Amino acid sequence: xxNLKKDTGLFVLIIVVGTVVALINPLFxxxxxxxxxxxxxxxxxxxxxAQAFVIITGGIELSVGSMIALLGVIFVDLIANLGVPxxxxxxxxxxxxxxxxxxxxxxxxxxxxxxxxxxLCGLLIYRGVARFYTEDATAGFPFGVRFEDLEFITTGRxxxxxxxxxxxxxxxxxxxxxxxxxxxxAIMWMVLHRSVFGRYLYxxxxxxxxxxxxxxxxxxxxxxxxxxxxxxxALSAIFLAMYTRSILPSSHGNFYELYAIAAAVLxxxxxxxxxxxIVGVVLGTILLQILQNLVNLLGIPSSLNFAVSGxxxxxxxxxxxxxxxxxxxxxxxxxxxxxxxxxxxKVPQAAEPTx
Amino acid sequence: MxxxxxxxxxxxxxxxGVLALxxxxxxxxxxEVIGLVGExxxxxxxxMKILGxxxxxxxxxxxxxxxxxxxxxxxxxxxAGIAFVHQELNLFDNLDVAANIFIGREPRKYxxxxxxxxEKMHAMVQPYLHRLGAxxxxxxxxxxxxxxxxxxxxxxxxxxxxxRLVILDEPTSSLPLSEANKLxxxxxxxxxxGISFIFVSHRLDxxxxxxxxxxxxxxxxxxxxxxxxxxxxxxxxxxxVGRDLKVVYVGPRDRPGDVVxxxxxxxxxxxxxxxVNVEFRRGEILGLAGLVGAGRTELARAIFGVDRIEGGALKxxxxxxxxxxxxxxxxxxxxxxxxxxxxxxxxLDFSISENITLPNLGAYAPMMAVSPEAERKQAEKSRxxxxxxxxxxxxxxxxxxxxxxxxxxxxxxxxxxxxxxIFDEPTRGIxxxxxxxxxxxxxxxxxxxxxxxxISSDMEEVIGVSDRVAVxxxxxxxxxxxxxxxxxxxxxxxxxxxxxxxxxxxxxxMQC
Numbered sequence: 001x002x003n004l005k006k007d008t009g010l011f012v013l014i015i016v017v018g019t020v021v022a023l024i025n026p027l028f029x030x031x032x033x034x035x036x037x038x039x040x041x042x043x044x045x046x047x048x049x050a051q052a053f054v055i056i057t058g059g060i061e062l063s064v065g066s067m068i069a070l071l072g073v074i075f076v077d078l079i080a081n082l083g084v085p086x087x088x089x090x091x092x093x094x095x096x097x098x099x100x101x102x103x104x105x106x107x108x109x110x111x112x113x114x115x116x117x118x119x120l121c122g123l124l125i126y127r128g129v130a131r132f133y134t135e136d137a138t139a140g141f142p143f144g145v146r147f148e149d150l151e152f153i154t155t156g157r158x159x160x161x162x163x164x165x166x167x168x169x170x171x172x173x174x175x176x177x178x179x180x181x182x183x184x185x186a187i188m189w190m191v192l193h194r195s196v197f198g199r200y201l202y203x204x205x206x207x208x209x210x211x212x213x214x215x216x217x218x219x220x221x222x223x224x225x226x227x228x229x230x231x232x233x234a235l236s237a238i239f240l241a242m243y244t245r246s247i248l249p250s251s252h253g254n255f256y257e258l259y260a261i262a263a264a265v266l267x268x269x270x271x272x273x274x275x276x277x278i279v280g281v282v283l284g285t286i287l288l289q290i291l292q293n294l295v296n297l298l299g300i301p302s303s304l305n306f307a308v309s310g311x312x313x314x315x316x317x318x319x320x321x322x323x324x325x326x327x328x329x330x331x332x333x334x335x336x337x338x339x340x341x342x343x344x345x346k347v348p349q350a351a352e353p354t355x
Numbered sequence: 356m357x358x359x360x361x362x363x364x365x366x367x368x369x370x371x372g373v374l375a376l377x378x379x380x381x382x383x384x385x386x387e388v389i390g391l392v393g394e395x396x397x398x399x400x401x402x403m404k405i406l407g408x409x410x411x412x413x414x415x416x417x418x419x420x421x422x423x424x425x426x427x428x429x430x431x432x433x434x435a436g437i438a439f440v441h442q443e444l445n446l447f448d449n450l451d452v453a454a455n456i457f458i459g460r461e462p463r464k465y466x467x468x469x470x471x472x473x474e475k476m477h478a479m480v481q482p483y484l485h486r487l488g489a490x491x492x493x494x495x496x497x498x499x500x501x502x503x504x505x506x507x508x509x510x511x512x513x514x515x516x517x518x519r520l521v522i523l524d525e526p527t528s529s530l531p532l533s534e535a536n537k538l539x540x541x542x543x544x545x546x547x548x549g550i551s552f553i554f555v556s557h558r559l560d561x562x563x564x565x566x567x568x569x570x571x572x573x574x575x576x577x578x579x580x581x582x583x584x585x586x587x588x589x590x591x592x593x594x595x596v597g598r599d600l601k602v603v604y605v606g607p608r609d610r611p612g613d614v615v616x617x618x619x620x621x622x623x624x625x626x627x628x629x630x631v632n633v634e635f636r637r638g639e640i641l642g643l644a645g646l647v648g649a650g651r652t653e654l655a656r657a658i659f660g661v662d663r664i665e666g667g668a669l670k671x672x673x674x675x676x677x678x679x680x681x682x683x684x685x686x687x688x689x690x691x692x693x694x695x696x697x698x699x700x701x702x703l704d705f706s707i708s709e710n711i712t713l714p715n716l717g718a719y720a721p722m723m724a725v726s727p728e729a730e731r732k733q734a735e736k737s738r739x740x741x742x743x744x745x746x747x748x749x750x751x752x753x754x755x756x757x758x759x760x761x762x763x764x765x766x767x768x769x770x771x772x773x774x775x776x777i778f779d780e781p782t783r784g785i786x787x788x789x790x791x792x793x794x795x796x797x798x799x800x801x802x803x804x805x806x807x808x809x810i811s812s813d814m815e816e817v818i819g820v821s822d823r824v825a826v827x828x829x830x831x832x833x834x835x836x837x838x839x840x841x842x843x844x845x846x847x848x849x850x851x852x853x854x855x856x857x858x859x860x861x862x863x864x865m866q867c
Contacts, residue, residue: 194724196716203713206702212661213699214767215685215714274704
């Protein structure tokens with residue numbers, strides 16, 4: 001179930017694209033550009049991992065972008081205007097994410113609604129509520145208000161190498177969002193690829209009926225996937241709010257669900273469920289960000305931004321599919337040629353029925 | 356009788372290890388209704404597939420209107436005027452009647468635009484419906500029709516294709532009595548117009564009512580023909596039984612023990628007004644016989660907790676239990692090997708070992724993480740115990756043969772602590788060698804003190820494996836036969852029902 005081949009292929013693609021871009025425009029590997037890209041990879045990676053948990057069950061979460069807007073608005077309002085300490089506001093926002101995810105999961109499993117419909121309605125509702133909440137005004141921090149700890153955690157940068165060597169050696173200062181995303185990816189890798197629950201997620205995504213007949217409480221597994229998605233999305237909402245510092249509820253987070261889905265698909269996830277890996281979705285996020293970056297750096301008109309990402313995803317998925325079909329055919333031919341040794345059922349019947 | 360337009364002579368068809376049809380001959384003339392009866396596996400489906408042009412016979416000739424050929428293609432069959440109405444109807448319930456009848460050959464209009472000419476289509480369909488005496492119109496939505504009416508749509512479609520022989524495969528098995536009668540009237544009406552029917556059915560009373568003559572198949576051979584007055588319930592059963600029973604019965608090692616699980620007044624959604632009562636004893640294989648649609652699988656699903664039960668109770672070791680989900684049943688050691696192993700029994704894309712450990716994965720995950728080593732160990736153990744033939748335990752379950760897949764399903768449950776296992780059609784689509792291994796495993800389980808329920812439509816298997824046989828019909832268990840009474844004739848009689856019992860039950864059902 002480890003999509004090692006796909007992940008490796010994607011990794012190689014990233015290296016190749018990165019090298020080409022760096023050769024054409026050396027700014028690509030400047031420390032500023034690397035840190036900025038890493039920040040975006042971190043922010044987008046968080047909710048892409050969130051989305052991955054839903055996609056693995058064969059579902060989809062379309063309300064990610066709206067949720068980011070709504071939760072971001074609420075978070076900023078809580079700490080900037082209502083004076084709630086951020087240490088309290090953050091868990092509260094995560095709890096709202098939990099509840100929204102739970103709601104989606106319950107509607108999908110207990111009321112048998114389609115994930116697309118439930119989360120599409122979520123997309124519309126949360127966006128509307130976010131705009132109503134601020135009366136369509138931008139939510140932001142009053143001038144001079146600062147939250148130093150929070151800002152350090154969310155938007156600070158640390159040079160890990162310098163920290164470890166006590167300043168003896170230096171590398172690039174990377175944003176904390178990137179580190180947190182890597183930490184989350186590591187935890188979620190354990191959950192998806194090593195835990196019992198992770199195996200259940202794959203089982204439910206592959207064949208919910210067979211999973212149920214194996215004694216798995218499939219409803220709970222699906223609900224848990226949406227809850228995880230909600231909580232991680234809420235976390236990314238806090239980070240994004242602190243990154244942008246001002247939130248226009250009508251456009252903040254627009255299309256982010258589609259970024260997340262694109263990253264997952266690029267990373268080898270199947271929208272039918274049951275396929276994909278954490279490494280894949282992280283690599284998918286990285287590639288998408290590099291593509292955006294490349295549009296800027298190579299002087300491609302930025303209006304073509306989406307077109308470039310779309311084309312790369314399309315070609316990538318198509319190539320992957322064709323390659324898989326090719327390998328399947330080759331394997332079939334091989335097994336035909338060496339057919340004699342296989343056919344495991346034709347072993348002489350040692351144990352004749354019973355007498 | 357007018358001269359026959361279809362003649363089969365000396366038709367034979369064999370599959371590896373099975374002679375599906377042997378030296379079979381028949382003639383069909385216009386305006387005949389021919390009954391085709393026989394147990395499961397008697398060769399009825401093979402015959403139908405040959406007539407439909409889906410498979411080619413190995414031997415014999417098929418003569419249509421004087422032209423001889425060795426086999427038919429689907430196109431030959433259609434142009435010869437042979438049409439099928441299958442038990443599972445092939446209708447689009449989102450379309451209306453006319454659209455279903457003309458699907459794929461809709462009349463068009465407006466030249467290049469090629470729009471469907473609905474008015475013309477409806478006008479073309481109406482006469483066929485009239486001929487059938489249908490009480491619905493060409494523009495009725497198929498979704499709103501009863502099953503019998505939907506069958507009439509299929510028959511109308513056959514008429515629109517100028518069919519002269521309509522083969523009805525178990526047409527009445529899912530119909531209530533009143534609807535079945537309506538269908539039989541339609542058949543009689545069309546017969547008077549020269550259309551012939553082959554009527555495949557397990558409901559012998561309807562065969563008596565509808566058919567001019569009856570062909571009885573057993574083990575791929577024609578064992579008898581009855582005509583006119585000679586078509587009687589008992590005469591048909593007499594011909595159907597008596598097949599070679601190749602499975603040799605092996606009795607339990609010990610006498611059956613205590614009751615493990617008992618079912619009290621259980622009502623399922625498919626037969627909500629029938630109460631099922633049955634007990635499963637440790638060390639015993641109880642066979643559950645009955646016709647397809649008798650409610651056996653539904654009973655199994657209800658016990659296993661995947662379907663909601665409408666009423667009644669289960670007792671495990673005498674204590675009431677309730678399984679709201681399969682997970683509850685699994686926790687209690689109540690397992691199901693489902694009928695459709697590819698859709699429900701296995702995750703085809705998972706490896707053998709992942710399938711085996713799935714129901715009890717927590718046991719292989721010390722410290723929260725699943726240990727591939729522990730999984731592999733269990734899988735290797737199961738592979739040796741059950742004789743699963745595979746290159747290694749990380750092979751995809753989907754790559755295995757049917758018999759080995761079934762062993763993997765079984766291995767899932769054997770790796771846990773089974774107390775009661777239901778096998779639903781455990782050897783369907785499995786070759787002979789693997790079959791006997793499955794039987795041996797079932798017996799081994801029973802001898803270890805597990806209570807086993809085996810649902811099977813294969814009479815040979817029911818008689819050859821079961822210690823006792825419960826017969827289910829129309830949603831309830833009409834009787835449990837002791838080993839000594841387990842004859843083919845007894846089981847068939849109970850499964851199909853003698854006339855008086857049918858009357859009684861139907862009036863019972865009508866009240867609902």
